[in-house]
Amino acid sequence: MNIRPDPTFHASPRLAMEAPPEGFAYTVLLSPDASKPDALAVIDVKPGSSSYGQVVHTVMMPNKGDEFHHFGWNACSSSLSPLTGHAFLERRYLIIPGMRSSRIYIVDTKPDPTKAAIHKIIEPEEIFRKTGYSRPHTVHCGPEGIYVSTLGGGGKNGTDGPPGVFIMDCETFEVLGRWEIDRGPQTMHYDFWWNLPRDYMVTSEWGLPPQFENGIVPEDLLSNKYGHHIHFWDLRARRNVQTIDLGANHQMGLEVRPAHDPVREYGFLGTVVDTTNLEGSIWTWWREGGKFHVEKTATIPPEPAAKEQLPPLLQGFGAVPPLVTDIDLSMDDKFLYVACWGTGEMRQYDVSEPRKPKLAGSVHIGGIARRTPHPNGKTFGGGPQMVEISRDGKRVYWTNSLYSTWDNQFYPDGVPGAQVMANAKPDGGLELAKDYWVNFPDGYRAHQVRLDGGDCSTDSFCYPSV
Amino acid sequence: MSAAYWTPAWLWLAVIASGLYHGVNPGMGWPLAVSAGLMEKSPWALVAALWPLTAGHLLAMLLVILPFALLVTVVEWQRPIQIGASLLVIAFGLFRFANRRHPRALARISPAQLGLWSFAVALAHGAALMLVPIYLGLCRESDLDRSHEAAGTLINANLGMAVLVATVHAAAMIAAGGCCAWLAYRYLGLKFISQSWLNLDTIWAVSLILVGAIALLLNFV
Numbered sequence: 001m002n003i004r005p006d007p008t009f010h011a012s013p014r015l016a017m018e019a020p021p022e023g024f025a026y027t028v029l030l031s032p033d034a035s036k037p038d039a040l041a042v043i044d045v046k047p048g049s050s051s052y053g054q055v056v057h058t059v060m061m062p063n064k065g066d067e068f069h070h071f072g073w074n075a076c077s078s079s080l081s082p083l084t085g086h087a088f089l090e091r092r093y094l095i096i097p098g099m100r101s102s103r104i105y106i107v108d109t110k111p112d113p114t115k116a117a118i119h120k121i122i123e124p125e126e127i128f129r130k131t132g133y134s135r136p137h138t139v140h141c142g143p144e145g146i147y148v149s150t151l152g153g154g155g156k157n158g159t160d161g162p163p164g165v166f167i168m169d170c171e172t173f174e175v176l177g178r179w180e181i182d183r184g185p186q187t188m189h190y191d192f193w194w195n196l197p198r199d200y201m202v203t204s205e206w207g208l209p210p211q212f213e214n215g216i217v218p219e220d221l222l223s224n225k226y227g228h229h230i231h232f233w234d235l236r237a238r239r240n241v242q243t244i245d246l247g248a249n250h251q252m253g254l255e256v257r258p259a260h261d262p263v264r265e266y267g268f269l270g271t272v273v274d275t276t277n278l279e280g281s282i283w284t285w286w287r288e289g290g291k292f293h294v295e296k297t298a299t300i301p302p303e304p305a306a307k308e309q310l311p312p313l314l315q316g317f318g319a320v321p322p323l324v325t326d327i328d329l330s331m332d333d334k335f336l337y338v339a340c341w342g343t344g345e346m347r348q349y350d351v352s353e354p355r356k357p358k359l360a361g362s363v364h365i366g367g368i369a370r371r372t373p374h375p376n377g378k379t380f381g382g383g384p385q386m387v388e389i390s391r392d393g394k395r396v397y398w399t400n401s402l403y404s405t406w407d408n409q410f411y412p413d414g415v416p417g418a419q420v421m422a423n424a425k426p427d428g429g430l431e432l433a434k435d436y437w438v439n440f441p442d443g444y445r446a447h448q449v450r451l452d453g454g455d456c457s458t459d460s461f462c463y464p465s466v
Numbered sequence: 467m468s469a470a471y472w473t474p475a476w477l478w479l480a481v482i483a484s485g486l487y488h489g490v491n492p493g494m495g496w497p498l499a500v501s502a503g504l505m506e507k508s509p510w511a512l513v514a515a516l517w518p519l520t521a522g523h524l525l526a527m528l529l530v531i532l533p534f535a536l537l538v539t540v541v542e543w544q545r546p547i548q549i550g551a552s553l554l555v556i557a558f559g560l561f562r563f564a565n566r567r568h569p570r571a572l573a574r575i576s577p578a579q580l581g582l583w584s585f586a587v588a589l590a591h592g593a594a595l596m597l598v599p600i601y602l603g604l605c606r607e608s609d610l611d612r613s614h615e616a617a618g619t620l621i622n623a624n625l626g627m628a629v630l631v632a633t634v635h636a637a638a639m640i641a642a643g644g645c646c647a648w649l650a651y652r653y654l655g656l657k658f659i660s661q662s663w664l665n666l667d668t669i670w671a672v673s674l675i676l677v678g679a680i681a682l683l684l685n686f687v
Contacts, residue, residue: 002665003664003665004660004661004663004664004665005660005663007660009660010660011497011656011657011659011660012656015656015657080497080659080660080663081497081498081501081577082492082493082494082495082497082498082587083498083572083573083575083577083583084568084572084573085493085568085572085573085587086568087492087493087663087665088665088667143573143574144570144573144574145570145573171567176570196577197501197505197577198577199576199577199578236574236575236576236577237576262505263504263505263507462497462501463497463500463501463504463656463659464501464504464505466504466655466656
């Protein structure tokens with residue numbers, strides 16, 4: 001326990017932007033064929049450092065087949081609310097769920113990121129027994145401790161009962177139990193986030209484990225059986241207050257990105273594909289008059305492509321869908337980054353007017369048909385996937401792998417792990433940094449990126465920017 | 467120091483000092499008033515948030531002191547009551563010392579229920595319990611010849627004293643907390659919240675033990 005709050009806890013988004021820039025990036029690595037254990041890579045991102053852009057430390061896990069996907073910190077700026085009583089926690093432990101194994105690793109990043117090591121392992125049985133959930137996914141630190149969303153319910157297939165969110169103690173990392181008291185019509189899960197002072201949570205849907213673990217199920221997609229709802233919850237009362245159907249053709253609304261400034265009651269959601277025309281789309285949700293509303297505010301069209309450029313899954317369509325698989329909102333709530341994993345594009349939208357996103361920048365890299373190389377000449381397998389923005393909004397990092405079995409369907413030639421970075425101009429515009437290319441160990445794919453001291457999809461704030 | 471020096475003036479000072487101490491502690495809620503002011507973009511929202519914080523704190527004080535106010539009318543048990551109360555405060559201090567965890571129930575209270583939160587946090591931290599020995603000291607000082615008075619008057623006098631102690635303490639608490647909130651809101655900025663927040667968990671536990679110990683000591687001198 002500290003005497004003072006952790007210096008990486010910031011009262012407002014603006015204070016977070018003014019904090020020193022990131023020195024290390026953490027990226028989860030997965031062994032797609034489970035032949036090796038998954039790992040956490042620590043990357044030096046200090047410009048001018050002799051090991052800039054290199055993996056300077058790797059934490060190897062003791063098990064195989066975990067399938068790392070998303071992860072998060074044990075504590076963040078939300079600890080500065082007196083309501084929670086957690087002001088003296090440290091942003092120190094990374095909570096890394098194995099999505100396939102349902103095992104959770106707690107990795108200690110202190111005293112130095114280059115000496116990060118496993119602190120505790122929570123075995124799947126504990127999660128099954130205490131929550132009835134499986135396939136842990138998104139991790140956020142919040143009022144009651146660490147919140148973890150899950151994609152599966154109970155049983156071998158994860159279909160015995162709906163998935164949801166469970167809570168872990170933020171000091172002992174003991175699994176405490178389910179978060180939901182009344183889930184209403186919610187039966188699928190993916191991402192979640194919240195507005196802490198306004199006391200609501202927003203959750204999204206992907207699909208149930210049989211719909212994703214062995215790859216995308218084309219019949220389910222074409223019959224619109226993946227998730228297409230967004231759910232709003234009373235955070236402290238732990239109950240569903242509203243569910244909105246995006247329309248069955250809008251399949252897989254994934255990442256939920258609320259405005260960082262808690263005084264702003266809106267946020268964004270990206271949907272992977274519209275089954276009527278293969279479009280990807282951005283949705284804006286907001287609260288007005290005590291009710292939540294959601295509206296499609298931007299669309300990204302598919303790109304025609306010759307049959308021989310396409311994997312078997314897409315050959316019948318003669319086009320590449322953009323596949324909006326991740327979005328991220330800059331700390332000043334000004335720019336929304338949209339990863340188009342299929343077409344190989346990272347888009348930057350100016351969302352100063354949240355319901356009127358304006359395309360402000362774009363770079364192409366990878367992609368199913370385009371296969372755009374990096375400016376340094378290297379081949380970028382896959383397309384832009386998990387995206388993370390530096391707190392000051394000047395650097396945008398991303399990786400290229402989505403999920404082991406889905407990678408194989410959309411990119412049969414393989415997706416060798418890569419991480420790149422683009423510089424963002426203050427008034428819009430993106431440019432890939434020629435000198436930033438992370439080489440990961442052979443046979444590994446790279447997924448989510450976290451930055452030390454927090455990033456734009458980690459921290460939540462209890463006080464508005466002034 | 468002997469009991470003779472432990473005059474009402476000193477005791478009232480202790481009531482006020484503990485109020486100021488609770489007030490400046492961000493853990494008792496003044497940053498929530500800053501947040502309210504900033505969220506609504508109005509200093510009046512800050513002031514409005516101070517009321518439930520005060521009411522909650524005041525209620526917690528009363529809830530703990532009032533049973534003692536009724537007890538002290540049993541004059542022949544005065545000493546065991548004072549010793550019991552001292553031991554209770556010490557025991558709670560030791561408990562806080564050993565168990566630094568914050569009850570999860572506190573985190574479940576909605577940000578809109580500031581009064582309830584303030585009430586719960588004052589109870590959970592032992593803020594209310596800290597006042598009991600001081601209150602009992604004041605009763606002893608002001609009612610030296612109580613055996614001649616009727617029981618009803620005694621109860622009224624002690625209830626009155628309890629309300630007065632709790633009110634003075636809560637007023638001091640909110641004056642100090644309100645000042646911190648206003649300074650952060652108007653002049654110092656939000657950085658002041660993380661910069662001014664010291665981990666008082668240990669000091670808080672030691673304070674409880676100390677208050678209990680002094681009260682206990684005074685019963686034997």
